[in-house]
Amino acid sequence: GQVVVQQLARAKQLLSNITNLVPGLLTARYLSARVLFLSGDALGAISMLQHCLKQDSTYGEAHLLLAQVYQHNGNHSEASQCLEAALSYDFELREHPLYHLIKAISLKESGQTKESIQTLKMALALPGVKRPSSSLNKQGVRKEIATSDRMSIFLELVEAHTANNEQHEAAKVMQDAMIAFQGTPEEMRVKIANAELAVTRGDIEQALSSLNSITPDQPFYAQAKEKMAHIYLHHRKDKKLFTSCYRELVKLDPSPHACLLLGDAYMSIQEPEKAIEVYEKALKKNPSDTILASKIGQALIKTHDFKKVNISFLLAFNNTTIRKLLYYSYSHTICIQAITYYETALKNGKRNSMRYELAELLIQLENYDKAERVLLQASRDEEGELETAMNETRRLMLLATLYEKSGRHSDELDALTQARDTQARVLKRVQMERKAAAPPQAALAASICAKMAQHCQLHENDTQQAIKYYKEALVYDRDDTKLMLDLARLYLSAGDLDSCQQNCMAVLRQSNNNNNDQASMMMADVMFNKKQYNDAIYHYEQLLSARPNNYEALARLIVLLRRGGRLRDTPKYLELAKVRVGESKVELDAGYQYCNGLYQWYCGKANAAVEMFNLARCDSDWSEKSLENMIRICLNPDKSTVGGEAFENVQGSGKDDTNSLSTAERLIKEFKTSDPFKVQMLDGLVLVATKHKPHAERALAIFLEIAQKKNNYVPAILGMAVSYVIMKQTPKARNQLKRIVKMQWTAEEADEFEHAWLLLADLYIQASKYDMALELLKKCLEHNQSCCKAYEYSGFICEKQLAYKDAASHYEKAWEFSNHSSAVIGLFLIIFQCVCCKTALRYKLAFNYLKAKRNSDAIDIAHQVLATNPNYPRLKKDILDKARASIRI
Known part of the structure; x- marks a missing residue:
């Protein structure tokens, strides 16, 4: 609060003596309330005025002062009620300038600027406002208008004209005020207000000149310095001159209040160390000041946030552990100091705001038990103030x-x-x-x-x-667009596409020039879910044509192109981004590397994808997604159906996954996410990937725990199903997968849905239930037209049913969407004798071309297989030789 001047302190003491001697003298209590208000004690003033009105509810001037106090506190509705009450008891108050001043301010706060101007003009026209005078009321009591209230009417009118963009009128009123208050203590207020008016006109030099003319021995010197400081910081951008204004105030009057202003100034320009020094000096002079103790606590936390540790000092240590220990030691020391100041402040006073600041710090330090005790000890009174x-x-x-x-x-x-x-x-x-x-x-x-x-x-x-x-x-x-987008996202996941579209359209209408990338991308997702694939892709193309390096949109477009069977179109968008950023810079662009990695992964190039994601994970924006993708590649580099056995006899299972699984475990330790279940899920998937029964049992326990905490969570249900398959409990696995089939598909869990459908199709194929399997495979292709596995399973079923032409067509699609990639895939060594799934796919394609009497196509595919696997079993004898013989015939 403001420093109580000696005159007010003396007046307060005299009035206190009078009210003690004559408790019923309401005029003395009214004046005491006015002194309390001027001293900054608004609550004390309200209490005193309420006591006056309890004794005499018709006391009009007490109503007026109470309205003024409420208005000062920002409580404009209460102020208006007090004005109405005052008027109901004394209609003559309409002729009181203070009544018009309070009413005008209330009108201005409610946005009625023109009405506020009219009211203030009426106040100026009243006797005693433009020139000091007094008048008698009906009872013959002389009424005098305080000079400060007269001044406030002028300044409020200047402010109202300025707000109404009437600069000329504002200047005229200011000129009148300068003449009216020349030679009075209020003249300094006029100079400060004139400086503010000059700032609004952009005349910074005149503003500073006007403020500099106020000397230390004149009233309002401190306010003038504060205004100068504001100009230096916000208009001149000069931090030195900004703090020098407050240092001059402290030099002139080293009171706790002046020190508080200087400390706050240092804090506002992010120099908390200097602020702490100033606060501590002030606290030594006034040890019981809880506000200063709280300020020191806040400054210490700021020191921790902004400075933390001298980075160059830490980098001198090669050992990461030593660096972490030094950082922790520094941080811990700073935070303990802050806690000490807060606890001292709480002992000296019961301010809940400090209690909450202390609780925030304890939560930051993960000292949850102590934080809870601090919060539970806070006083609670919802029905009070x-x-x-x-x-x-x-x-x-x-x-x-x-x-x-x-x-x-x-x-x-x-x-x-x-x-x-x-x-x-x-x-x-x-x-x-x-x-x-x-x-x-x-x-x-x-x-x-x-x-x-x-x-x-x-x-x-x-x-x-x-x-x-x-x-x-x-x-x-x-009007909160973030809330609208979050709701639209939920509608999308719930399958309510129309509601999602309505919310997105509302966001776009609200945004300038329909410029909201999140809403536009979600509109594209809605179109995709409505099977309007080309429209959805066009939506993303429009976004990227305006900003090719909008990597969030590019990543989502790549996913969409894959689902729409147009992954081959991706390179042109990557090239556009490269041109926009520049070829030399793009290698350092984490967003580009992530998008490129996504494309490589979808093309079946696991090694290249891991390299790209590894570069992207160094960036905080892309770290979580990149790490998760790297882990999933390590767990399943060839995108096989984990738990599926329909192709086991054809493709073999001799792959050594030890290195990839250990890499996945290491990456999981680095993985940070806000989703509390994701790390648990990945731990379970590592256990499942070993395909050992004991590990599957441990994984099942993890998935069951997650499923109990989060209902209908597709990844956990799928994990349970895969665990049951490995444990040879097929009926239980099938029941869990059937649960997923009945659920609403969501883009967030698209991969899990696809895996579940493929695994259930695999189980049906093993049981020779081909029709049921085909229904699930159609579902896969409906949501992902690039699903290589769905085509492969479809080809396998057709082959079993001796429909070789259809089988060849499906295998051809499978090969196309596997990007004709090398037979050797995966991140780590594959035993030479292992038959790679994509080589097997080509063998099947060649075999079915032979059966369909497409002999030349069969020979082409056979040569491609032999180019990468010269010793592939039975290929030359069963396919190549037979195809050549058929052509000769």
Whole structure:
């Protein structure tokens, strides 16, 4: 607060003596309230005025002052109510300038600038405003208008004209004010206001000249220096001159308040070390000042955030462990210092705001037990002051964060539910008591609902409940495009394509020139799901034509091209991005490397894909996706149907996966994600990839645990099915896969759905249930027209049914979508005797060409196989020689 000047302190003491001697003298209490208000003690002033009005509800001037105090606190609705009450008891107050001033400010805050100007002009026209004078009311009591109130009317009118873009009128009123208050203490206020007006005109030199004319021995010197500091920082961009203004204030008056201003100035330009030094000096002079203790705590945290450790010092140590220990030691020391300051402040005062800052720091340090104790000790009074109710929402949100980070998800939802209910009550009160605060409070209510939606989606897999919470969030903040996009994404995953499209269109309408990439990409996804493949791809092409290096759009287009059977079109988009970025820079562009890696992976070039993803994972934006893809390649480099056995006899199973699995395990340790189940899933998949029964049993336990926590989670159900297959419990595996078949397909889990359909088709093929298998394979191709495995299984079924022409057609498609790639695939050594699946695929293709009497095609394929595998079993005898003989005949 502001430093109480000696005159106010003396007046306060005199009035206190009078009220003690004559408690019923309301004029003394009214003046005491005015002194408290001028001293910065708004709550004390309100209490004193309420006491006056309890004794005499017709005391009009007390109503007026109470309205002024409420308005100063930003509570404009309460101020308006006080004005109405004042007028109902004393209609003469309409002739009081203060009444018009308060009304004008309320009008301005509600956006009625023209009406505010009219009201202020009426105030200026009243006697005693333009020139000091006094008048008698009906009771013969002399009424005098305070000079500060007269000044406020002039300045409010200047501000209103400026807000209404009436610069000439504002300048005229300012000129009148300079004449009216020349030679008075308020003259300095006019100079400061004139400087502000000059800044709005862009005349920085005049503003600084006007402020420099105020000397240290004149009133409002501190305010002038603060205004100069603001100009130096925001208009001159000069940090040295900015801090020098506050240093001069401290030099002139080294009070705690001046030190607080200087410390805050250092904090605003991110120099927390200097701020701490200033705060500590002030704290030594006033050890009981809880605000200073809190400021030091905040500054220490800022030091930790911005400086952390001298990087060059740490890099001098080659050993990573030593670096980490040094960093931890430094960070720990800083944070312990901050905690000490906060705890000291809490002992000296019961301010909940400091308690919450301490809790935030403890959560950051992962000291959850102590953070919970600190938060549970906070005072709670939702029915009391509005600020207290707002603090209760903050407390509950911190508890929710704490529970989320400590894995107590049911407690997290309880805390969020309480926060939502508390914030709903806060909103009702804000609408009545403080309308200006309503928008940010509504945004907070929306964010709470959004967090509840995310919780339902992430931890309970309850899409419908999440949709309800997002809808509730949009009731509070209907223009939040992020909320609208999150809701659209949920609609898409739930298969409600029309609702998704409506939300995306609403976002695009709201965005400038329909420029919202996320909404445009989701519209393309909707079109793809509606089987409008070319329209969906066209949507992405439009985005990339404007910005070829929009890698998020490019990555999603590559996925879409693959699903649409047009993966061959990808290189041209990669080339466009390369041209935009520049060939020399593109190798360092993580987004480009990720997209290229995705393309290489889909083309069956696992080694090249891993190289690309390895480059991309160094970038924070692409790290999570790249690492996950690398892990999945290590687990299944040739994209075989894990758990499938239909081709086992033909393709063999002699592959040594030891190196790839150990690489996957190492990468999982580096993997960081916000999804609490993803790391567990990958651990389970590593166990499944070994294809050993004991490991499969351990994997099954992991998948069962995830499935219990997250209902209908497709990856976990698929993991259970694969585990059952390896454990030779086929009926159980089939039951789990049938569950997935009945579920709504989602783009996020597209690979898991495809794997499940292929595995169930494999089981049906083994049981000779070819029709049921073909239905599942059609489902695969419906969602991914490049699914090589679906074509291969289809060819296998046709072969079994002796439909060799159809089999050849399917195998031809399978070979085409395997990108005619080398027979030797995978990241690690493959035993020479192992028959590679793609070589086997070519053998089948050649064999079926022979059966279909396409002898020349059979010979071409046979030569391609022999080029990479000269010793391929029976190929020359069974296919090449027979095809040649048929041609001769």
